[in-house]
Amino acid sequence: MKKIALPLILLSILSGCSVTGSHLETSNKTVIENKENNNKSKYNLFPLTPQNVNTFNSDSLVNPTASQTLLTQLANYEYKIGVGDILNVTVYDHPELTTPAGSYRSASDSGNWVHSDGTIFYPYIGKVHVAGKAVSEVRADIAQRLAQYIEKPQVDVNVASFRSQKVYVTGEIKNPNYLAITNVPLTVLDAVNKTGGLNDDADWRNVTLTRDGKETHVSLYALMQKGDLTQNHLLKDHDIIHVPRDDAQKVFVMGEVLKPDVVKIDRAGLSLTEALSSVGGINELSASSTGIFVIRKSTEENVVADIYQLDLSDASSFVLGTEFELKPYDTVYVTDAPITRWNRLIKQLLPTVSGFNELSEGILRVRNW
Template identity: 45%
Template structure:
């Protein structure tokens, strides 16, 4: 029976992986029945079958806790210093020497009246022409001005402030409330800060990952690890030119099919989605006709990279304890949940039900990709 179970699941998964429209009793055009059987047998060897039980749930939780504990280090901003750049605007004041300070006129801002760092990276102040500013900190610039003005003023007390941060920017695009260009200032700006300043993620945003681009390198930052588990290692200290792009959650769905009240797709939100929640979203299983031992989760894998076609998880849902397991079993995007309507021994009927249902999954995925 165990081998028969694995054989039928392998057949089902093989059909699920194809993009063909299949009907009961049909076959792949141009492929003989013997070739199909041989192909299914090969796929059988590359399928992992798991029982959803307490051991599986505990192993999953242990793996998640290890991921968080091994990546506990966050962004270190203790040594952050803002470096001035071309376009930044400064105000410069000399104590007890108001003649060296340009008073702000009525209805004019300090930025308008300030000293802008020129394209050559310098500023010009009284008694201190062409002072290098770009690439320096405010402290370094102030020390240089003190040294230069000491030639004409005894012990000058100089105050330098940035009133216009114009030289360095980061970009936040995609599914945020207010896509924007944000300045880097003397306050350290992190990836999470930038998303919050852009109004946070929209309802259609992918809460799992965001794309973070620096130069010619793009990496995926796991927002779910940050928000759900407090994994602060997912944060980043931003630099000039960084790009944060939040994608839509179009592919963050699971498909619930078979003998349920209303088959369809269910979206995974920022807090995740359990097997129990997915079944609840479609009205639950049909109590009179569904086989409580025939609740399957089909999860596609990459055969070339992982050596596995798919993982198949089976839940025996005949008792109350199984409902607790279903509540703790987390689904992943593009999972297929299927509830059989016959005892597992009646394989022919199961196959006839699975084939058109899997064709429906292909149609749903095509609609999502349009």
């Protein structure tokens, strides 16, 4: 019986280990050989310490920064007239040449409309090309040409209605709409505020500005929260600002925690401690206090992942977890303690051993009978 028992026990152990959990058979499938050299793949492991924890937070590197480019653009800004705009022309002391307006007519209704060829018609001088020009240039042109008929004409030109140029604000905005480009400079921050601000589920870290088919990444978090004015841009005709949903702002918490789950990163961010707290914390009975890992895709060549390890054997290390900011698609994994793995192995073996004992006892009873 002993000679039979030992092979049966070993066979049962090996069989049990091979079929535990889900299983996908590969023996009847075509396996595509990986020609890449797996030895080139590396994993970086960074133990979290008080000295290095803040170096891994990209948001902590954002500081209030002025944008000299934006300041220069704003200082030199001048609106250019376009097709569809309505101009209001005034010639002082000559009411017959001034745009007429009654009590029921606004300047935009009675002004000079810029035609598709970029011109307006004005008495005495005929067509005046205005598209692409500033109002000061149009004023000088009209005054010069009227001087042939009027002595020292005093001319004023302004845009009564801005209709030729616009930008679009889409996505998770309270009032998605288009905004007209006017003689007042319009920036990204202005556009977001004028359309009502952000929705609760807006991803304000990954806003896109599309211009001439090219996308520019804009972080409203860095702009609004940190004062990084380099994220602000002067808008131009046909620019599109899109604020996406925060569906991609999530991390995965797995392993020896009370409630493994997908945790969403809110607008203020998400720390490692907050992620663990949101799933009920680590399982004190089975988790390894030294095995708190954050797995993140690496940006280095030939490096598969960056792994950050937090040692919670001292509860004060939760302070480090509070300072470590998680990024979208991070995986927080809490490993089990060695004693937990041993207990699970014994738990899997006990039914096999008990079954074998019952089988042995049955065989003995049959033989004794």
